Amino acid sequence: MALYSPFPNYIWNLSVAIALESGGQIGEIVDMCQPIIEAAAGGGDAGTPAFMKQWAAMGDKLIELAAEDEADGRFFSASDKLERASLYLFVAERMQGHGAPGRAQTYARALATFEKSTELGGINRQRVEIPLGDAYPAGATMSALYTRGAGEGPRPVVVYCNGLDSCKELLYWSRLPEALARRGISTLCVDQPGSGEALRLQNLPVAPDSERWASRAVDWLETQPDVDPKRIGMTGISLGGHFAPRAVAYEPRFASGACWGANHNWREVQDKRMKREGENPVPHYWAHVMWAFGADTMEDFLAKSEAMNLNGHMDTVRVPFLVTHGADDRQISVAYAHDCYNQLVNSPRRELKIFTAREGGVEHVGADNMAYGRDYIADWFAQTLDGKTRG
Numbered sequence: 001m002a003l004y005s006p007f008p009n010y011i012w013n014l015s016v017a018i019a020l021e022s023g024g025q026i027g028e029i030v031d032m033c034q035p036i037i038e039a040a041a042g043g044g045d046a047g048t049p050a051f052m053k054q055w056a057a058m059g060d061k062l063i064e065l066a067a068e069d070e071a072d073g074r075f076f077s078a079s080d081k082l083e084r085a086s087l088y089l090f091v092a093e094r095m096q097g098h099g100a101p102g103r104a105q106t107y108a109r110a111l112a113t114f115e116k117s118t119e120l121g122g123i124n125r126q127r128v129e130i131p132l133g134d135a136y137p138a139g140a141t142m143s144a145l146y147t148r149g150a151g152e153g154p155r156p157v158v159v160y161c162n163g164l165d166s167c168k169e170l171l172y173w174s175r176l177p178e179a180l181a182r183r184g185i186s187t188l189c190v191d192q193p194g195s196g197e198a199l200r201l202q203n204l205p206v207a208p209d210s211e212r213w214a215s216r217a218v219d220w221l222e223t224q225p226d227v228d229p230k231r232i233g234m235t236g237i238s239l240g241g242h243f244a245p246r247a248v249a250y251e252p253r254f255a256s257g258a259c260w261g262a263n264h265n266w267r268e269v270q271d272k273r274m275k276r277e278g279e280n281p282v283p284h285y286w287a288h289v290m291w292a293f294g295a296d297t298m299e300d301f302l303a304k305s306e307a308m309n310l311n312g313h314m315d316t317v318r319v320p321f322l323v324t325h326g327a328d329d330r331q332i333s334v335a336y337a338h339d340c341y342n343q344l345v346n347s348p349r350r351e352l353k354i355f356t357a358r359e360g361g362v363e364h365v366g367a368d369n370m371a372y373g374r375d376y377i378a379d380w381f382a383q384t385l386d387g388k389t390r391g
Contacts, residue, residue: 015094023083052102090107150182159232162239229253231255241263264340265311266309
């Protein structure tokens with residue numbers, strides 16, 4: 001199964017795939033892409049302002065149309081349009097370099113549009129703020145979206161974290177929270193340090209020792225009356241394939257774990273990228289990673305990223321753990337999935353799932369088709385957290 005490729009470079013096509021897999025309409029996406037095909041010819045970095053202009057314009061049009069629906073009392077229709085408007089705005093913002101003109105304003109508009117869609121549509125997601133505690137600056141929080149699983153009483157829950165360049169809204173649109181809710185499992189999608197609001201609004205950099213912030217998520221969940229504290233799991237997408245395994249290794253309250261893409265030795269990946277081996281996930285890649293890690297220079301970034309390596313940590317995992325990966329991942333080698341799985345020697349139940357051309361989901365975190373990864377991970381947590389596998 002191939003990645004839909006309207007542009008002559010991988011990075012722009014990845015953004016289109018993200019939009020398609022997150023609920024974008026193909027007709028709207030074609031209308032946004034056709035005028036900027038030539039702008040992409042210079043590579044992943046060139047032409048990104050044109051990308052944002054075109055995609056933000058579609059977002060603005062949908063916001064106008066949603067306002068007409070709202071004025072006539074058609075709240076569900078308004079919400080559907082606002083969902084796509086915020087998606088297009090988030091994707092447009094994600095493509096820009098740090099500090100690019102209009103980036104901060106586009107992000108703020110995307111957040112506000114997403115929030116209004118939640119309200120008008122009565123969508124099963126609640127925005128929450130999780131205190132990060134003494135390890136972070138005073139008052140620092142982790143913004144999150146809480147989706148409640150079907151059923152009554154205390155339920156299992158999964159903490160779901162970002163990769164390098166995603167945000168909690170894109171986590172929600174991956175539809176994993178929906179799949180888990182159907183199985184009676186709640187989901188907490190987090191903007192952890194180095195991603196989403198934590199990076200953009202609080203300037204909190206990546207923490208390789210992800211148990212620092214993941215433990216705060218567990219603290220918060222333990223205060224919720226609809227959560228069973230004995231049935232808390234964790235997963236992560238893309239670079240979350242470092243954060244989730246690391247957190248499960250060192251936070252004993254997690255009862256199960258999974259990763260959607262095995263980022264087992266991301267520090268080594270940086271050496272490969274400097275040699276132009278493998279594809280980058282975002283334009284302006286090196287500027288982005290330095291921003292995300294709070295680094296002033298490449299040397300500083302490389303030093304700070306040394307801890308982004310799971311070798312020597314996975315034998316600490318003592319709960320069930322699932323490793324998934326696409327067979328044709330162009331960003332992160334499938335060999336890292338085997339490394340992660342092979343080192344889970346003390347997990348009572350470990351599993352490795354490589355998605356192949358037979359089913360799809362072969363690209364990085366299933367960018368070509370997220371359905372298989374979503375279902376497989378949801379079923380894994382239903383089985384290991386005592387959720388439901390049927391109605």
